[in-house]
Amino acid sequence: MPNTKVLAIREEREKRFTGAHALCAGCGTPIAVRAVLNAIEEPVVVVTATGCLEVATTRYPTTAWNVPWLHVAFENAAAVASGIESAYRVLRRRGVLSKEIRFVAFAGDGGTYDIGLQALSGALERGHRFLYVCCDNEAYMNTGNQRSGATPIAAQTTTAPVGEESFGKIQRRKDLTEIVVAHRIPYVAQASIGDWYDLASKVRKAISQDGPSFINVMTSCPRGWGHDSNQTVKITRLAIETCFWPLFEVEDGRWTLNYIPEEKLPVEMWLRPQKRFAHLFEPQEKTELLREIQKHVDRDWERLLQRCEVSAGASV
Amino acid sequence: MQAYKIGTYALLVEPKRCKGCGLCVYSCPKQILFLNGSGKIAVKEIEPCIFCRICEMRCPDFAIWVEKALTPGPSPVMTHGRGVA
Ligand code: SF4
Ligand code: SF4
Numbered sequence: 591m592p593n594t595k596v597l598a599i600r601e602e603r604e605k606r607f608t609g610a611h612a613l614c615a616g617c618g619t620p621i622a623v624r625a626v627l628n629a630i631e632e633p634v635v636v637v638t639a640t641g642c643l644e645v646a647t648t649r650y651p652t653t654a655w656n657v658p659w660l661h662v663a664f665e666n667a668a669a670v671a672s673g674i675e676s677a678y679r680v681l682r683r684r685g686v687l688s689k690e691i692r693f694v695a696f697a698g699d700g701g702t703y704d705i706g707l708q709a710l711s712g713a714l715e716r717g718h719r720f721l722y723v724c725c726d727n728e729a730y731m732n733t734g735n736q737r738s739g740a741t742p743i744a745a746q747t748t749t750a751p752v753g754e755e756s757f758g759k760i761q762r763r764k765d766l767t768e769i770v771v772a773h774r775i776p777y778v779a780q781a782s783i784g785d786w787y788d789l790a791s792k793v794r795k796a797i798s799q800d801g802p803s804f805i806n807v808m809t810s811c812p813r814g815w816g817h818d819s820n821q822t823v824k825i826t827r828l829a830i831e832t833c834f835w836p837l838f839e840v841e842d843g844r845w846t847l848n849y850i851p852e853e854k855l856p857v858e859m860w861l862r863p864q865k866r867f868a869h870l871f872e873p874q875e876k877t878e879l880l881r882e883i884q885k886h887v888d889r890d891w892e893r894l895l896q897r898c899e900v901s902a903g904a905s906v
Numbered sequence: 907m908q909a910y911k912i913g914t915y916a917l918l919v920e921p922k923r924c925k926g927c928g929l930c931v932y933s934c935p936k937q938i939l940f941l942n943g944s945g946k947i948a949v950k951e952i953e954p955c956i957f958c959r960i961c962e963m964r965c966p967d968f969a970i971w972v973e974k975a976l977t978p979g980p981s982p983v984m985t986h987g988r989g990v991a
Contacts, residue, residue, distance in 0.1 A: 609968030820928030
């Protein structure tokens with residue numbers, strides 16, 4: 591089972607990702623990358639979209655990657671992975687290659703929810719065998735916190751500022767995981783660095799599919815979200831416990847909920863420790879808006895519960 | 907790089923790589939880690955360490971890790987070529 595020790599031992603055998611990077615103190619992304627790469631047994635080829643991860647891990651002349659790695663542009667990580675996978679299939683058919691190789695694309699929320707969505711959709715529809723991991727830190731953090739399609743409502747960003755007339759981002763985030771489910775690919779999941787075991791188990795399932803798989807991983811950005819760097823994991827855990835970021839998977843259309851909190855915490859507990867939501871509590875509490883956000887979370891959670899139940903019923 | 911050994915296991919820290927985020931300090935179930943005066947990783951006492959490797963897998967910067975020590979005793983251990991300073 592992929593617990594911490596198993597992941598660490600895997601890393602001892604082969605260090606796929608190293609510390610030669612310039613990601614910020616307490617960044618959640620390398621935690622996700624390590625867990626993902628250590629959960630895969632087979633040799634891997636990694637593709638990254640433009641983003642914090644790509645920029646900070648490949649400062650010329652150094653690299654943090656100890657596996658074959660390719661980056662082309664912001665919008666086409668999925669297309670690049672498709673190309674590599676197709677070439678691999680041809681080489682195997684011709685008998686040039688016999689090794690089992692896995693392909694993983696890492697991209698941020700900007701490179702997935704917005705800029706890379708079309709390439710992702712195409713690759714999923716064509717059915718390439720690869721795993722796409724979205725490291726979702728809910729804004730364009732590499733360029734200093736601009737709103738993205740993943741930024742939640744009311745979060746402050748440089749392009750969704752807070753003022754007398756505005757309360758940060760006014761739109762709700764889009765549900766990318768659901769968009770990916772609509773592609774009817776073999777495996778889709780939502781995970782978080784707040785639950786390792788769950789993330790690593792999902793990677794193992796995803797990588798064994800004979801087709802595209804997708805995992806949306808919540809990774810926090812201490813600078814953009816505005817919390818202490820030692821709270822990175824705790825804050826993503828709170829997103830799980832408040833049901834803001836539920837952990838679930840969809841295998842061949844069957845929805846399964848992976849974690850139900852014993853006591854569903856109010857979403858306020860996730861919002862309050864983050865400075866990007868500070869205006870919701872100071873100078874006075876925006877109770878109306880907070881209630882609205884809680885309502886969104888409750889409704890989404892109810893819908894998810896229903897989906898998982900319906901699927902469970904259907905599969906019996 | 908410093909090595910702290912108990913029996914056949916060692917906890918290794920490389921302050922040069924540490925960015926002082928405090929994630930390991932916060933996550934250690936035995937609360938044996940701290941950030942020193944210059945904000946770098948340090949070990950309070952090694953005895954309670956259960957070598958769970960939570961600090962290792964949470965560190966974004968590969969500055970703390972556990973190794974199976976090749977030789978018992980007080981001298982620093984180094985295997986895998988990891989983090990040779
Ligand atoms: S191995 Fe576990 S107990 Fe030892 S320092 Fe790391 S987190 Fe603490
Ligand atoms: S997690 Fe790593 S970088 Fe952060 S304080 Fe600990 S050793 Fe330093």
